[in-house]
Amino acid sequence: MKTWTIYLSGEIHTSWRDEIEEGCKAAGLPVTFTRPVTHHEASDDCGGAILGAEDSKFWHDHKGAQMNAIRTRTLLAEADIVIVRFGEKYKQWNAAFDAGQASAMGKPLIIMHEPDHAHALKEVDAAALAVAETVEQIVATLRYVITGELTGYNA
Numbered sequence: 001m002k003t004w005t006i007y008l009s010g011e012i013h014t015s016w017r018d019e020i021e022e023g024c025k026a027a028g029l030p031v032t033f034t035r036p037v038t039h040h041e042a043s044d045d046c047g048g049a050i051l052g053a054e055d056s057k058f059w060h061d062h063k064g065a066q067m068n069a070i071r072t073r074t075l076l077a078e079a080d081i082v083i084v085r086f087g088e089k090y091k092q093w094n095a096a097f098d099a100g101q102a103s104a105m106g107k108p109l110i111i112m113h114e115p116d117h118a119h120a121l122k123e124v125d126a127a128a129l130a131v132a133e134t135v136e137q138i139v140a141t142l143r144y145v146i147t148g149e150l151t152g153y154n155a
Contacts, residue, residue: 003030004146007079007102009072010095011087012038016112016135020083023139029146034075036068036094043068076102081145083138086113086121096124103127108145112138 008017017035024031037043047054047063054060076082082102084095102109111128112135113121125131132138144150 001030003032004080004142005032005034005078006142007075007082008033008035008085009082009098009102010085010112011092012040013087013089016085019135020138023135024142027139027143029142031142031146034079036072036075036098072098073101076105076107079107081110081142082107083110083112084124086111086117086124088114099124099127110138110141 008020010016017033017038021033024033037046044061044064046067047065048060050067051063054063076098079102082098084099084102086092086095099109099111109128110130110132111121111125112132115133118125130141132141
């Protein structure tokens with residue numbers, strides 16, 4: 001059976017990634033997961049720390065963004081499915097960018113967010129093949145897509 005590679009993009013302030021991984025493991029799904037760097041300071045400061053400090057915040061951020069893009073673009077390209085989570089508190093422009101890149105690459109895209117974000121994310125949702133509100137819906141979607149079986153689904 002094929003092992004599916006799933007890229008988990010989006011907000012970094014909750015445990016949603018771990019919950020999806022645990023749910024897929026419990027379901028016995030043949031999956032591996034990849035993700036962006038979720039340590040906020042490391043992600044922000046990688047360019048300056050490795051390639052040299054910048055006096056300008058713009059160039060500091062630019063270096064970090066370019067370094068992170070190496071990882072993100074590579075992992076998105078290798079993914080079979082991309083899941084992007086939009087959280088409650090923060091404006092996740094990088095998540096929207098990842099969703100756009102994944103869509104442009106022709107990657108199957110699953111978006112996850114709370115119902116009250118539906119209007120703000122309508123264009124992002126339109127690019128997705130599935131839009132979920134819960135980890136349980138994500139795991140059930142993956143179970144169905146990977147095995148072709150609907151068993152074990154609880155609405």
